[in-house]
Amino acid sequence: MKRIAITGGAGNIATQLRGFMRSEVEHIRLIDIRPAADLASNESFFEGDLADAGAMHAALEGMDSVIHLGGLPREFDIAHMIPTNILGTYNVYEAARANGTNRVVFASSNHATGFYPRSQTITPLDVPRPDTRYGLSKCWGEMVAGFYYDKAGIRTLSIRIGNAGPYPNSERAAAIWISPRDLYQLVRIGLTHPDIAAAVVYGMSKNDAGWWKDELAERLGYRPQDFTRDHLKLEPVEESPVASFFQGGGFCDPEHDGTIRLRDENGLVLSGEATR
Template identity: 60%
Template sequence: MRRIAMTGAAGRVGTLLRPFLRQHVEHLSLIDVHEPADLADNESFVGADLSRLDEAIAALNGIDGVVHLAGLAGGVDMTALLQANVLGAYNLYEAARINRVERVVYASSNHATGFYPRGQIISPIDPMRPDSPYGLSKCWGELVAGLYYDTSGIRSLSIRIGNAGAYPNSERSIAIWISARDLAQLVEIGLTHPSIAATVVYGVSDTDEKWWDNDLATRLGYQPQDRPRDYARIEDRTEGRVARAFQGGGFCEINHDGDIRLRDAEGLVRKPETVS
């Protein structure tokens, strides 16, 4: 890996990921609307608003691969999500096409499938079940990645990140947490593995609470080094009835009427008593 760009570099995940990633690249270009702190010798800042295509094109000039973290991490304001997550993702890929960037690692989210019940183990090839406007925007980004592989040959790894906080702070986050160094390992796979096309994996460390079948990540060489329970600092958090029922947790409660509904793989009604 030579010249790699990281969008959203001043954000929480970018701040945690930078120390690991910059060890393995010749140069790391940090793209954001805010300048990150403490730039290393092989890092540089590029100010850009990805909702503006011309700025996205300029920011990716001379770049070999992109780690796309930019966007809103939640929320229900569709105007804001359309600008940051929807238009931003599209412009990022269009700028990559114009600049002949070969690789993109897209920071997707577990909220793209958050309406699956917690008792059901799912894999990346199961249908999307977004749990919120935010989750819906991440589904869009994964589909954009597929489009640009099919039309332009840009290889993408979409990582459905579980919880990338500094440490797990709830029982739910223990089930889905990923450490910065494990996430960096997946990012490196996405930037270098020869079999990546438009590939989706889950971003989770070595947890005992299996919600996701991540066999594809394993076949690509992913070997998580950290166990969430070893880092947990549990806070007193009470989840509501809807949040407890689904993998997306509190995101599932957004605009929810409180009536828990389940459906099977064919989209038919699934009775609650049949859920393990």
């Protein structure tokens, strides 16, 4: 908790985290392609593109840890996803290895498992089922984290962030929402816990939905402070049959043919069922 870099440092989640970090961290370096606002005395800004390996090497010089939030935050075509979310994540880890930056907190996403049904409770140990190219890129990042621990000893906590909006505005959001202070608690665990190698946890506050069960987060000391229902502000939401069936919601819709296919934990067709 000394010198920490944040990619995507001008973004909303980084802005939330900075409010908690400033009093605990010696220096925060904010890395982004657009300027970060309202820099504190112990913050600096580094303009750099994740796709530029040299820029990432320079950005992480002298940093102890990096919180990797940068990248495209929603679905795009693969040509846009590759340089930022795929190559960009690789560049961050290569820069970390070269600079001796030995801790990473990786902002993964619930969309790494978005094609699980809402009726099913899953854990971080279940096989990923990404709902988008964006979700695929997060699966890639989790695998990169494991590779760089095995190769170089870089320790990573990958947090599959649920809904990090200001408040949960739908039933789906209520099932996966995480408050800023609960997210910071997980980030802090990722930066400091001695037993983390390449671990994956879900990022959620307390809720009664039961979509995710995460014994590892609890074992690492995560104790969420906020209960989703206390912050719920429902807004009108229309969901297609596909979106309402899967945990990924509307992310599952684009290019989907409308057939809901079921499979078991072995990847086999579940009871031969497919519904339209």
